[in-house]
Amino acid sequence: MHGLAKNHLKKILSTCSANRDCEYYPCHYNNQSCxxxxxxxxxxxxxxxxxxxxRKDGTLIWSCMKCNWIHKPDIAAEILREITELTLDKTTECSIDYLENRELLMQIKNKIEKKLGKSNAI
Incomplete structure (x- = not known):
């Protein structure tokens, strides 16, 4: 394998699969998608x-420490597929700007939940 391809593959694997090299792995569950x-x-x-x-000061903050849903490999891949499909014709920067739309992101989440379920069980 060419060196550049190998380095790129390392990046992909550490991002898309269970990144066992991460000091926090597993932050949710073993064999999760990172x-x-x-x-x-x-x-x-x-x-x-x-x-x-x-929080210590009494204010509330959203915690997803117990969320397993987005770390399931099939869910993670489907989110990527949806986002990629929506941004194919855009530059990276335009894609980020486009995805700043919270309503759009929640539509993606709801679509995937309907397609693959919302179970938090591992």
Missing amino acids: LWCYCPFYPCEDEVLGEFVK
């Missing part, structure tokens, strides 16, 4: 997947 280490739907405020917790 593609969405930082959830594009945060805060989803979906109480099946997460919860509001109190």
Whole structure:
């Protein structure tokens, strides 16, 4: 394998599969997909997947510590497929700007939930 291809493959594998080299792995469960280490739907405020917790100062913040949904390989891949399909004709920067639309992101999440389910069980 060509060196550049090998380096690129390493990046893909560490991002899209279970990144066992990460110091926090497994942050949710063993064999999780690490593609969405930082959830594009945060805060989803979906109480099946997460919860509001109190900070030390008494204010509330959304916690997704117990969310397994987005780390399931089939869910993670479907989110990527949906986002890729919606941004095929856009530059990376335009894609990011386009995906800043919270309503659009929640539509993607809901579409995937309808297609693949919303179970948080692993």
